[in-house]
Amino acid sequence: MATYVLIPGAGGQAWYWHRLVPELRARGHDVVAVDLPASDESAGLQAYADTVMEAIGDRTDLILVAQSMGGLTAPLVCDRRPVDLLVMLNAMVPVSGESGGEWWANTGQAQAMADYAAQEGRAISAGFDAKDTFFHDVPPDVTAEAFSQxxxxxxxxxxxxxxxxxxxPRTPTVFLQGRDDRFFPLDFQRRVVQERLGIPVDDMPGGHLLALSQPKELAERLETYRSSL
Known part of the structure; x- marks a missing residue:
């Protein structure tokens, strides 16, 4: 049995993982879905890592799964305690001394997102459209639940x-990307991950919110990584 520690992206809600958690538990694993202190203006990345550490407690056999912005936090946890595997999921990959705010321009994310939209024949609206960008492949009932909150x-x-x-950190690291992600397009992530981590990017069907759109398939991919340890 492994302990899957699920670290959400911006907004810090453990709810994001609610469709994946039962899939992993049904496979016999302990699962910790973390709520991060996203609304706390005094909380920086070390406080986020503290929150994850507290949620883990004395559990062992850890597999950390870091969604999007969670990629800034998960390596800090790996630097503090033994972790068997870090799975970066549609994640931001930081480098030493770079702020999360600088990451966007440094990686060219905005241009990559615009180029991918043009490639698909989509127009990007003047205002950011979260439903179009993040929920285009999420089931309507799950999308409705998300927007009701x-x-x-x-x-x-x-x-x-x-x-x-x-x-x-020296923790074994893999990178899994939704090939239909409109926010962090696949080719963009392949370039950034190769430049910064020097590892390949695996891909699977789905957009930016794979735990909401493809929970069963995501669980199967995570289990494949676990079984290869």
Whole structure:
């Protein structure tokens, strides 16, 4: 049995993982879906890592799964305690000294997103359309549930501070990307991950919110990674 530790992206809601959690538990694993202090203006990345550490407690046999912005936090946890595997899921890959706010321009994310939209024949609206960008492949009932909730706040504090590690932790790391992600397109992630981590990017069907759109398939991919340890 493994312990899957699920670290959400911006907004910090454990709810994001609610369709994946039962899939992993049905396969016999312990699962910890973490709520991050996203609304706390005083909380930076170290506080996010503290929150994950507290949620883990004394559990062992850890597999961390980091969604999107969660990629800034998960390596900090790996630097503090033994982790069997880090799965970066449609994630931001930081480098030492770069803030999360600088990541966007440094990687060219906005241009990559625009280029991918043009490639698909889509127009990007003047205002950011979360439903079109994030939920285009999420089932309508799940999308309705998400939008029935108050929009989770996300403090700018974690994006303002330099990423603190000198180098990537020695934890075995894999990268899994939704090939239909409109926010972080696949080709963009392949370039960034190769430049920053020097590892390949695996892909699967689905957009940015794979745990909502493809929970069973995602669980199967995670189990494949686990069985190869």
């Amino acid at each position: 108050e929009e989770p706040p996300q403090s700018a504090t974690p994006f303002a501070e330099p990423w603190p590690l000198k180098e990537w």
